[in-house]
């Protein structure tokens with residue numbers, strides 16, 4: 001995975017389709033490790049900075065990463081693409097989901113997991129500010145740009161087209177300046193959430209959406225074949241040479257006409 005200097009253009013997304021979720025998980029693990037190698041070996045960064053989502057993603061992600069002995073887990077630095085403002089041990093917590101499916105199985109140092117501290121349940125603005133401070137501390141010195149550049153952001157796609165906690169028609173879709181935003185009117189419970197903003201997503205080196213199952217057929221068709229509808233997931237346009245990738249199974253792609261690319265880890 002090599003890159004030239006950033007320009008303001010976005011390149012067309014790459015769609016990888018897989019016969020099953022198991023196949024998808026294997027290739028997703030290879031993709032994540034290629035991004036990790038790019039950061040640590042090619043760019044010689046001290047850490048691999050990855051932001052991850054909740055929902056259905058952690059299970060698919062953890063499946064083929066857990067148990068790998070060739071991963072320098074101590075060099076992973078993990079952030080959250082979004083979080084629900086609930087206690088971290090709550091069933092709805094994105095931290096909890098990732099802990100269950102990944103963190104508790106691999107030796108990522110605890111201080112390298114940038115948990116969004118949700119203890120001030122009634123003050124999402126404070127929660128968002130504190131998370132933004134964590135991002136500033138982690139990214140200062142790594143670049144002179146106005147936004148952090150994650151090596152990889154892993155996102156889900158809700159049936160309504162939302163991604164992170166960016167929902168259709170919500171004013172946060174227009175946020176241009178902040179790194180982290182909060183909302184207390186999410187149409188999907190829980191109502192109070194913290195999310196990365198579009199400019200942060202769009203400055204990443206790469207963003208990969210993961211979407212599986214028949215229940216996602218309609219939304220995948222809209223997102224990939226009708227981006228002009230402007231669903232939140234279609235609005236992620238990573239600045240070139242960064243790129244957007246979609247990892248989906250055949251079940252989710254049942255109605256999609258967008259051209260698929262065959263997955264080849266060696267060519268990433």
Ligand SMILES: O=C1O[C@H](COP(=O)(O)O)[C@@H](O)[C@H](O)[C@H]1O
Nearest residue numbers: 053054055056057156157158164
């Ligand atoms: O609420 C959320 O939903 C999205 C999509 O979840 P999925 O279960 O349909 O994959 C998820 O990516 C996000 O992190 C979460 O907060």
